[in-house]
Amino acid sequence: MAKRIQFSATGGPDVLEYVDFTPADPGDQEIQVENRAIGINYIDTYVRSGLYAPATLPSGLGTEAAGVVTKVGRGVSHLKAGDRVVYAQSGLGAYSEVHNVPADKAAPLPQGISFELAAASFLKGLTVYYLLRQTHEVQPGEVFLFHAAAGGVGLIACQWAKALGAKLIGTVSSDEKAERAKQAGAWAVINSQREDIAARVAELTQGEKVGVVFDSVGKETWLDSLNSLKRRGLMVSFGNASGPVTGVDLGILNQKGSLFVTRPSLNGYVTNYQELLSASQELFAMLASGAIHVEVPESQKFPLSEAKRAHELLQSRRTQGSSLLIPGH
Ligand code: NDP
Structure with a gap:
């Protein structure tokens, strides 16, 4: 058994429930990741509220986390159990202790980058990369x-x-x-x-x-x-x-x-594994050089069970920078 956040009806932060579930084995071309830090993104509030309606209910939530690969499905050759990874655009369900993710959505995490830093900066950093370097090349x-x-x-x-x-x-x-x-x-x-x-x-x-x-x-x-x-x-x-x-x-x-x-949208710019790797390398280089520094204040790190409170704070406009959910608490 593991814990995750799910919702059975769209609406305000109150619809978020912390529940037990039995993770399935990863399917073909999937990896199973034990999440260590989960990225909270404003887009998660659009999904929860129904602005971007989930395909089925009850639904998991969240598309970004960093953690350790625990199992690999058939056809996955570039990642193995024990690898540290970060993923975004995973399909709903990242607000969870364990998540099965398409292997081509996960990038190997360089040693110098912690799980928390990765989950706080991956989706958001890839977004800034495509906006400032591709949508319009800022000079x-x-x-x-x-x-x-x-x-x-x-x-x-x-x-x-x-x-x-x-x-x-x-x-x-x-x-x-x-x-x-x-x-x-x-x-x-x-x-x-x-x-x-x-x-x-x-x-x-x-x-x-x-x-x-x-x-x-x-x-x-x-x-x-x-x-x-x-x-x-x-x-x-x-x-x-x-x-x-x-x-x-x-x-x-x-x-x-x-x-x-x-x-x-990020999905229109990072459309395959090669594009994910090249955009991640740009971001990881910026993080490694210190040009980009991402620090999450303790007041914006929430136990996974408190996703509701995290959404309330994010939507109140009182957060600065990134916020995280930490599983296992
Ligand atoms: P933020 O941490 O930026 O939180 C949203 C911020 O929007 C608030 O802190 C607030 O800042 C501002 N805001 C302005 N008006 C309102 C309002 N009426 N209600 C709430 N907030 C308001 O979130 P993220 O960094 O997660 O995402 C930033 C934006 O980027 C989101 O809109 C998200 O959907 C978008 N995004 C788009 C992607 C894409 O590929 N298209 C990918 C990733 C993110 P202030 O109070 O200072 O005005």
Whole structure:
């Protein structure tokens, strides 16, 4: 028997239950991982709430963790029992002591990277990698806007932007978060609770505005983001923390200056094992060099049994950086 989080109906954090289950053996091309640290991602709240509805109920939750391979299924040759791995995009069920994962979603974990660091940085770091290096290749000296800059993805983006020599303008909702984003390397910070985002972007860029906006907040910042873009700029809408953007009249892109919009996801950029390995190597190199430092405060490490409390805190906007679930407690 093992423990996991599951939910039988979509809804608020209350639907999360901590239950016993009997892990099945890994199927063909799968590995079984004993999780040591589990990454909490905002996307998990979309699945739990039904915004991204799970295929069946009851369902497991979570797609990211780091741990040790305990069994391998048929056809797996590149990993073996005892290997340390980190995985993302695993299919729902990572909020668990044990999870069966497609072997091509798991990367071998370099010795210098702890389970906690891996689970706190893998999915979020791969996301920053594809956003800043592939969706739009950010250039040295380039000024751009990145929302939720003190969040899990956001703090990694601040550091990656600095390492590239680019100037990230980050939005945050409190002075403490502003300080944290600045420490992480944001070039400038806008407090979205008391400043007009587009007006501040114009001011910071002497009226030029920016060529690209990375927006994970969604509904609440859609117009601010478009208003922050210069002519023919690119709006990268990659999340829905405040709700999804719906009902858009494409004419607005013309009115705001012949803008471009993309709605990317990690699944569209890391599509096979080779792409997973090459993106992970970029991330692991940034972690190993110290260019990116990810530290999870004790107040954001939760026993697996307390996933409900972890979701409440994440959705309250009071977290900074990444949060983790730790199995076995
Ligand atoms: P975060 O730690 O960034 O938490 C979300 C943050 O969004 C909050 O801390 C808050 O920061 C901000 N926010 C703004 N408005 C709201 C609101 N109304 N309710 C709640 N939060 C709000 O989460 P993650 O690092 O896990 O993920 C960041 C974003 O990136 C998410 O939207 C996620 O869906 C997206 N994502 C997308 C991926 C993709 O490939 N498309 C992959 C991974 C993540 P503040 O209070 O400072 O405004």
